[in-house]
Amino acid sequence: MQKIGAVFTDAPAIEDGMACGIDKPLLLSALKDGVKVEPPATVRCETALQLARWMEGSVAPALSTAMPGETINQLAQASAYVCRNRNNAETGRISEHAFGNAIDIAGFTLKSGKTITIRPADKDPSLEGAFQRAITEAACLYFTTVLDPGSDAAHENHLHLDVKERRGGYRYCW
């Protein structure tokens, strides 16, 4: 994790009842090149690692292609560890957020101060729309679940990324 430029502190184990919790949580506050994670995110190491790889390997290059001269200063996370069911439902399956496996990305702030907000972009003809589609597709190389604003109303304003392990290594990305 240090090798890839992440800035984090080890946090005490979380045990929250139900099945929620993380044995060895990290509080991730920044990624390579000083990209701030705002607010700092409580996640498992694997989640932080894949986030760092996605940002460096796909998001940063896509941004510098789409908007030459720009870099990312800050990543806005909308949810990391939280003890809850999927989609905040009263019943049903426990969210991957409750195991530290998931992070929700709301957008980015760039060096110039411009902000990029995750929004429905399936038919967005702008360069920003193309950027969002590119990083969403690329996220499936790093994360096993990718849900975007095209998935359902619950994901209209963020990308849900998680590292849930499935039999056969299946990925769920759409």
Ligand SMILES: [Zn+2]
């Ligand atoms: Zn989520």
